[in-house]
Structure formats: structure tokens, C-alpha cells
Amino acid sequence: MDELQRLADELTLNYNAAELDSADLARAQQVDALISKVKQQVPYLIQQNVCDTPHSLILKPEELLSETAEYPVYMERGDKLLVQIETEKPADIRIYNTDSRQLLKSYTGKKLVKDSLDIKFSAVYLLEINPKGRQYASIDISFKPNSVNRAFTTKTVETREVEGQKGDFRVKTIPGIKMQNLFEESRKFTLRSQLKATFSSTSNSDRAIVAIQVPTGAKDVLYSLRISTNEGQRSSDGHFSDNLLKSYKKVKFLGIPLYERSSSHGSSLFELLLGENQPPREEEAYINMYVFYSADQAKKFQDGKDPSKLQYSVNYSTMGTQSCNGRIPTKGNRTIYMGYQNERVRYNNYIFLEAVSAIPHNEYLKTEYIVK
Numbered sequence: 001m002d003e004l005q006r007l008a009d010e011l012t013l014n015y016n017a018a019e020l021d022s023a024d025l026a027r028a029q030q031v032d033a034l035i036s037k038v039k040q041q042v043p044y045l046i047q048q049n050v051c052d053t054p055h056s057l058i059l060k061p062e063e064l065l066s067e068t069a070e071y072p073v074y075m076e077r078g079d080k081l082l083v084q085i086e087t088e089k090p091a092d093i094r095i096y097n098t099d100s101r102q103l104l105k106s107y108t109g110k111k112l113v114k115d116s117l118d119i120k121f122s123a124v125y126l127l128e129i130n131p132k133g134r135q136y137a138s139i140d141i142s143f144k145p146n147s148v149n150r151a152f153t154t155k156t157v158e159t160r161e162v163e164g165q166k167g168d169f170r171v172k173t174i175p176g177i178k179m180q181n182l183f184e185e186s187r188k189f190t191l192r193s194q195l196k197a198t199f200s201s202t203s204n205s206d207r208a209i210v211a212i213q214v215p216t217g218a219k220d221v222l223y224s225l226r227i228s229t230n231e232g233q234r235s236s237d238g239h240f241s242d243n244l245l246k247s248y249k250k251v252k253f254l255g256i257p258l259y260e261r262s263s264s265h266g267s268s269l270f271e272l273l274l275g276e277n278q279p280p281r282e283e284e285a286y287i288n289m290y291v292f293y294s295a296d297q298a299k300k301f302q303d304g305k306d307p308s309k310l311q312y313s314v315n316y317s318t319m320g321t322q323s324c325n326g327r328i329p330t331k332g333n334r335t336i337y338m339g340y341q342n343e344r345v346r347y348n349n350y351i352f353l354e355a356v357s358a359i360p361h362n363e364y365l366k367t368e369y370i371v372k
Contacts, residue, residue, distance in 0.1 A: 050145065050148045050151050051144055051145055051146070051147065051148070051151070052144060053144070054082050054142040054143065054144060055142055055143055055144070055145060055151055055154070056140070056141075056142045057073050057141045057142055057143060057154070058071050058073065058139060058140070058141040059139070059140055059141075059142075060137075060138070060139040060140075061138045061139075061140075062136055062138070063136065063137045063138070063139050064134070064135075064136055064137075065087075065091075065129060065131040065134070065135060065136070065137050066131065066133075066134045067131070068128060068129065068130045068131075069128070069129045069131075070126055070127070070128050070129075070159075070367070071126070071127040071128075071129075071139065071141060072098065072124050072125070072126045072127075072157040072159060072369050073124070073125055073126075073127070073141060073143070073157060074122075074123075074124055074125075074154075074155045074156070074157050074371050075119040075122065075123065075124075075125050075143065076119065076122045076145075076146055076150060077119060077120060077121055077122045077146065078119065078146030078147075078150075079119040079143050079144065079145055079146050079150070080116055080117070080118055080119065080143060080144040081095075081116060081117040081119060081125060081141070081143050082115075082116050082140075082141070082142045082143060082144065083095070083113060083114070083115050083116070083117070083127060083140075083141055084113070084114045084138075084139075084140040084141075085110075085112070085113045085114075085127075085129065085137060085138070085139055085140075086111065086112050086113075086137065086138040087110075087111050087112075087129075087131065087135055087136070087137045087138075088111070088135040088136050088137075089111065089131075089132070089133065089135050090109040090110060090111055090132070091109075091110065091111070091129055091130060091131045091132060091135070091137070092106075092107070092108050092109065092110075092129075092130040092132065093106070093107040093110060093113050093127070093128065093129050093130075094106045094107070094127075094128045094130075095117060095125060095126070095127055095128075096125065096126040096128065096170070097121065097123050097124075097125055097126075098123065098124045098125070098126050098169070098369055099121070099123035099124060100121070100123065101169040101170075104117065104125075105117065124157055124369040124371060126369075127139075127141060155371050155372060156371075156372045157369050157370065157371055157372070158369075158370045158372055159367050159368065159369055159370070160367070160368050160370070161365050161366070161367060161368075162365070162366060162367075162368050163252075163363075163364065163365065163366075164364040164365055164366030165364055166362075166364055168364065168366045169366065170366065170367065171364050171365065171366045172364065172365045172366070173362050173363075173364060174362070174363050174364075174365060175360060175362065175363070176252070176360075176361060176362065176363030177248075177269070177358045177359060177360055177361065178358075178359045178360075178361045179222075179241065179244055179245060179248065179356050179357065179358055179359075180215055180218075180356065180357045180359065181241035181354075181355075181356055182212055182213065182215075182221070182355040182356060182357055183353075183354060183355060185238055186237050186238045186240070186352050186353060186354045187210055187351075187352070187353040187354075188233075188350070188351065188352055188353075189208050189350075189351050190205075190231065190348055190349070190350055190351070191205075191206055191207070191208060191287060191340055191341070191342035191348065191349045191350075191351060192205040192206050192342065192348050193206065193342060193344050193346050193347050193348050194206055194342070194343065194344065194346075195346055206341060206342045206343075207301065207302060207304070207339065207340065207341045207342075208302075208339070208340045208351065209298050209299075209301065209302045209337055209338070209339050209340075210337070210338045210340075210353060211295075211298070211335055211336075211337050212335065212336045212337070212338065212355055213334070213335055214330045214333060214334050214335060214336060214357060215357050215359065217359045217360070218330055218357035218358060218359045219329065219330055219358060219359070219360055220270065220327050220328065220329055220330060220357070220358040221327070221328045221330060221336060221355055221356070221357055221358070222244065222270065222273070222274065222325065222326070222327055222355065222356045222357075222358060223325060223326060223327075223328065223338070223353065223354065223355045223356075224240040224277065224279050224325040224353070224354045224355075225279065225289065225321070225323060225324055225325065225326075225351070225352075225353055226279040226280065226323045226351070226352040226353075227282065227285040227286060227287055227321075227322060227323050227349055227350070227351060227352075228282055228285050228323075228349070228350045228352070229282060229284055229285050229347055229348070229349065229350070230350065231350040233352070234280065234352075236279070236280070237352050237354075238354065240277065240325075240354035240355075240356065241354065241356050243276075243277045244273050244277060244356055247272070247273045247276045247277060248273060251269065251272055251273070252363070252365075270327050270358070274325045274326065274327065277325060278323075278324070278325060279323040279324070279325060279352075280323060281322045281323040281324075282322070282323065283322070284347070285322060285323065285349055286320050286321060286322045286344075286349075287320075287321060287340050287341060287342050287343070287349050287351070288307070288317075288318070288319050288320065288321070288340070288341040288342075288343060289317055289318045289319075289321050289338065289339070289340055290307055290310075290312040290313075290317045290338070290339035290340075290341070291312060291313040291316040291317050291328055291336065291337070291338060291339075292310075292311075292312050292313070292336075292337040292338075292339060293313065293331065293333050293336065293337070294311060294337075295335065295337065297310050297311050297312065297337075298337035298339060301339045302339070307339075307341070312339070313328075316328050316329075320343075338353070
């Protein structure tokens with residue numbers, strides 16, 4: 001279009017009327033008048049051609065949809081938005097102004113939508129398709145610009161998921177978790193070696209029990225257990241809760257279910273969080289860890305009864321464990337008892353324990369639209 005305008009601007013006819021006879025002068029004047037007419041009409045023709053021709057924004061002739069899909073576009077006042085959607089089966093289609101948060105058009109149970117929308121306000125407009133099942137769709141979103149310059153200065157729209165609140169515009173509700181630190185600071189205690197425990201004035205000093213109080217509504221307890229042959233602290237001690245929260249925020253917007261208890265081996269979320277926050281291991285530091293749901297059984301363990309004679313959770317107890325973290329389902333109990341035993345004959349083990357509860361609750365996400 002710029003080239004056409006340039007060529008029109010360059011059209012000229014130079015002649016000297018005094019050197020022409022009447023017939024040539026008449027022809028020269030006719031050509032000059034034609035040039036003037038062309039120069040007058042070219043801008044109009046360019047405007048008419050450009051502004052009456054659809055300019056493609058999104059073209060997806062074979063889009064496979066399995067869930068609600070969104071296609072944002074930026075429109076300026078005076079533009080005309082053109083939408084043509086064809087699906088294999090009936091689908092629900094809506095058009096929103098995301099700035100005013102208004103639903104402008106809605107088509108329910110349609111296999112073909114071919115419509116236009118005169119744009120009264122510059123804003124991000126959103127085309128939403130709910131396929132109501134897995135199916136293919138042909139999507140063609142275009143526009144007629146309000147001017148020639150607008151046709152060649154289209155803007156793109158980027159999206160990002162951010163935290164929202166209940167009641168926000170088109171907010172998504174997803175199952176999440178609220179984490180609560182169960183200890184003010186990490187629990188530290190010593191498990192004496194079998195040899196030292198034998199001569200210790202404190203009975204069963206090779207064993208320890210930690211009672212974990214479970215908050216109302218908590219379905220799981222996440223723990224970090226660091227076992228060391230050295231009683232010195234590490235800089236990472238005491239940060240299990242904070243690190244879990246940081247990891248949780250990272251995965252919050254990745255599209256995976258934030259809380260899913262369908263798996264007997266625990267949710268994918270917990271596996272991911274715990275996998276990112278493993279405590280450092282020492283090859284020579286290991287103990288037996290028992291999980292009790294009964295205060296009576298925990299007391300018998302503390303008093304020195306053979307663990308093989310006690311009722312403990314086989315699924316969540318670990319023999320000969322090194323430093324680790326894990327998940328213990330609360331099973332409705334208000335208290336969980338973690339028992340530790342050092343079976344090593346000559347060496348003490350120093351235990352650093354942290355615990356966090358996980359309470360299911362709704363998380364809210366909304367979409368932000370950034371015009372580039």
C-alpha cells in the first residue's frame with residue numbers, strides 16, 4: 001500500500017503549453033486532469049481496500065480442544081471484529097471485553113458461529129470456547145481496521161496466571177492446600193548408641209517419641225528428618241516450611257492439580273514438593289523410624305518394648321532410614337506419634353525434625369492480559 005501511494009505521488013506530466021498546438025494541448029490537459037483524479041482517488045481506494053479487507057489475527061483450522069480454550073485479541077475503537085468458529089459437535093462460545101469485564105455475545109450449543117462485532121472501546125477482547133468434550137474446531141479470528149495505519153500496527157496479547165480472589169472476573173477455583181508449620185523451631189534430640197544407652201542413667205536413651213498435634217482439617221503431615229553423626233546445626237535447618245511454600249508457589253501456576261488424593265501413594269503435588277526439599281544425607285547416619293497412631297502403643301515403644309510386638313504403621317515407618325522427608329496421612333487423628341530408635345552399637349545419632357500440616361482449601365487463579 002505504501003508503494004502504491006508512492007507511485008501515485010510520483011505521477012506528473014510536464015509540458016509547455018506555448019510549444020503545443022491546440023490538439024496536443026487538449027490531450028495534455030486531459031492527461032493532467034486524469035493524473036489529478038488518480039492522486040485524489042488513490043488514498044480513498046487504499047483506505048477502502050485495506051479497511052474493508054479482513055486481516056487475520058488467529059487462524060487455527062484444526063485446533064483439538066478438550067477443555068475451555070481462550071483466545072485474547074487487542075481491538076481499537078472503530079475496528080470490526082470478525083469471528084468464524086466451526087466445531088464437530090455443539091459447543092458454547094462467548095466474547096468478553098476483559099477491561100470492562102462484560103460478556104458481549106454468547107452462543108450456546110452451536111456448531112457454527114459466524115458473526116461480527118463493532119468495537120466501541122479500545123480493549124482486550126476474549127473469545128472463549130467450551131467444547132463440552134474432546135473435539136476439533138476450526139478457528140478464524142480476524143478484524144477490519146479503523147484506518148490504514150491500524151492495519152499495519154496490530155498488537156499482540158500475552159497472558160499470565162496470577163493469584164485471585166473469590167468473585168474475581170472469570171476466576172478459576174482449584175483444589176489447593178494451606179500449609180502450617182507445626183513446630184516453632186526444628187526439634188533436636190540425641191539418640192545414644194546401644195553401648196552408651198546400656199550404661200546410661202536414662203532408660204531407653206537410644207529411643208525417642210515426638211507427638212505431633214494435628215490442626216483441625218489437616219489431611220496430611222509433611223516432615224523433614226535430618227540424621228547426623230554430628231550435633232552441629234546446618235544453615236538449612238529450620239527452613240523446611242519456608243522452602244515448601246516457595247516450591248508450592250512455583251508449581252501453583254503449572255496447570256497440575258494442586259491437591260489430589262486419588263493416588264494411594266500420595267498426591268503428585270506432595271511428591272513434587274518433597275522431592276525439591278530433600279535434607280542432606282550422611283552415609284553413616286541411619287535409624288529406625290516408626291509411626292504410631294495410638295498413644296498407648298507409642299508409650300510402650302518409649303518404655304522399651306520390642307517394636308515387632310507393637311502396632312505401628314507399616315506403610316509410613318522405615319527401618320534403617322537415612323535423612324529423608326515424607327508424608328503421613330492423618331486419618332482423622334488429632335495426634336500422630338513418631339518414634340525413633342538408634343540400633344547402632346557404637347555411634348550416637350543426632351536428630352533434627354521439622355513438620356508441616358497440609359489442610360485442603362480452595363485456591364483462586366485469574367488471567368492477566370498484557371498488550372505488547
